[in-house]
Amino acid sequence: MMKFKNAGAELYVPDNRPFDEAVKRTTHLAVSAHQDDIEIMAYDGINKCFGLNDQWFMAIVVTNGAGSPRNGLYADYTDEQMRKIRKTEQKKAAFVGEYSALALLDYSSSEIKDPKDTDAVEELRELILAAGPSVVYTHNLADKHDTHVATAIKVLKALRELPADALPEKFYGCEVWRNLDWLNDDEKVAFDVSGHPNISAAVLGVFDSQICGGKRYDLATAGRRMGNATYFASHGTDQAEALTYAMDLTPLIKDKTLDPAGYITDCIDRFKADVKSKLDRFA
Numbered sequence: 001m002m003k004f005k006n007a008g009a010e011l012y013v014p015d016n017r018p019f020d021e022a023v024k025r026t027t028h029l030a031v032s033a034h035q036d037d038i039e040i041m042a043y044d045g046i047n048k049c050f051g052l053n054d055q056w057f058m059a060i061v062v063t064n065g066a067g068s069p070r071n072g073l074y075a076d077y078t079d080e081q082m083r084k085i086r087k088t089e090q091k092k093a094a095f096v097g098e099y100s101a102l103a104l105l106d107y108s109s110s111e112i113k114d115p116k117d118t119d120a121v122e123e124l125r126e127l128i129l130a131a132g133p134s135v136v137y138t139h140n141l142a143d144k145h146d147t148h149v150a151t152a153i154k155v156l157k158a159l160r161e162l163p164a165d166a167l168p169e170k171f172y173g174c175e176v177w178r179n180l181d182w183l184n185d186d187e188k189v190a191f192d193v194s195g196h197p198n199i200s201a202a203v204l205g206v207f208d209s210q211i212c213g214g215k216r217y218d219l220a221t222a223g224r225r226m227g228n229a230t231y232f233a234s235h236g237t238d239q240a241e242a243l244t245y246a247m248d249l250t251p252l253i254k255d256k257t258l259d260p261a262g263y264i265t266d267c268i269d270r271f272k273a274d275v276k277s278k279l280d281r282f283a
Contacts (some may be wrong), residue, residue, distance in 0.1 A: 002126060005119045008064060008106035010087060014095045020130070022101040026058040029133035029168075031124060032176075033112065033151040035065050035090040036207040039097070040221050041174035042137040043200055044191035044244060046097045050199060056100035058131055061090060062120055062151055064106045072212040085209050092206040097199060103127055113150040124158035133168050140173030140180060140247050141264040148177055152249075156260060159253045171253050172246040179224060180245035181231070184274055187267060189248050190232060193225060194241040 002011075002019075013022040028045035032038045038059045039046070049057040065086030067079070077085065087104055094102040111117050128136065138155040139148035152173060159171060172189060174180075180188060193200065204218040205211070211218060225242035232243055247267065252258050 002123075002130070004105065004123060006106040008083070008104075010104045010106070012091050012094060012102040012104070014091075014099055014102075019101060022056075023058065023127070023130045024132070025056045026100050026131035026133050027055045028135045028137070029058045029060070029128065029131050030137040031060045031062065031151065031155045033061075033063055033109075033139065033145070033147040034068075035061055035086040036093070036204065036210060036217060037061070037139070037148070037176050038090075039093055039200075039203040039207075040217060041139065041176045041244070043193045043203075044246075045135065045137055046099075046199070046203065047193050047195045049100075050098055050196055057097065058100045058102070058133070059090075059094060060103045060105065060124065060127060062105045062107050062112055062124075062154070063109050063147060064104075067109060068209065072214075074209045074212060077209075082209065089207045089209060093203040096206065097203045109147045112147055112154060115150075115153075120154050121157045121161070124155060125161050128158060128168075129162060129166055132166065135170045135172070136168045137172050137174050137246070138249075139176060140178070141249070141260055142180075142247075142268070143173075143177050145177040153260065156249070156252055160256050167253055169250075171249045173249045174246045175224070175244060179228075180247060181228065182271055183245065183247060183267060184270055187247065187270070189246040190228070191244045191246065192240040192242070193244050194229075197242070200242075 011019050013019055028049055030038050030042035030045055045057045049055040064083045068082050068086060105123055107120055112120060139152040141152055143149050204221060225244055228243035228245060229240045252263055
């Protein structure tokens with residue numbers, strides 16, 4: 001079993017299989033900054049694997065949740081108490097969603113945001129190498145949350161250190177703290193996440209410390225997905241009840257010379273050009 005650098009790091013396997021065995025069966029893997037980010041951004045993987053024996057979803061959460069906002073029942077919780085409750089909530093989601101395995105790496109946000117800190121990159125590389133997933137999900141490069149962007153960069157660095165034959169087939173950057181409706185349609189990866197709406201609601205509903213704390217991520221996420229499905233095509237009927245969007249980051253691991261900042265600003269420039277062309281045509 002892999003040994004982690006942080007004493008508070010934990011491994012959890014909902015069906016009690018040996019951890020190494022549980023990791024190896026992984027086909028879809030998501031890496032997030034915080035507890036509950038996984039369930040917001042990577043439900044495509046949860047949905048695709050739920051109830052199957054040949055498809056398995058694994059989650060990795062890099063930070064410890066100590067700085068989470070708190071209110072109501074949790075208003076007087078210390079940072080240490082919040083760390084514990086956030087871990088417990090994430091394990092509940094893993095159980096309900098039938099995840100293959102869950103790794104809680106227990107880094108602080110400041111460690112993840114430090115570009116010189118390589119510990120998380122090393123651990124992510126080893127976990128991804130052991131899992132061998134065909135699909136990896138993380139935060140998108142235009143997310144407005146600093147820790148989310150820093151996490152995405154750490155995942156990218158970890159993947160770039162893998163041998164070519166160990167790379168996933170697809171690497172996606174997903175929506176949390178900024179949706180991806182602005183991406184041009186020919187660049188937008190749209191996942192139909194209509195399946196198992198009860199499981200979708202349940203894996204987000206267990207994060208009571210956030211919901212009670214005044215952040216209705218459960219309702220907001222469901223609303224965003226329904227909105228994506230309705231507004232995806234202006235001249236066609238809805239083809240799904242819920243959609244999540246992602247940007248395809250696979251080129252960044254296939255070609256290590258590509259600059260992440262240039263990659264995302266090129267997407268923004270193409271969006272700008274599309275908006276301008278419409279205005280120029282009708283002005």
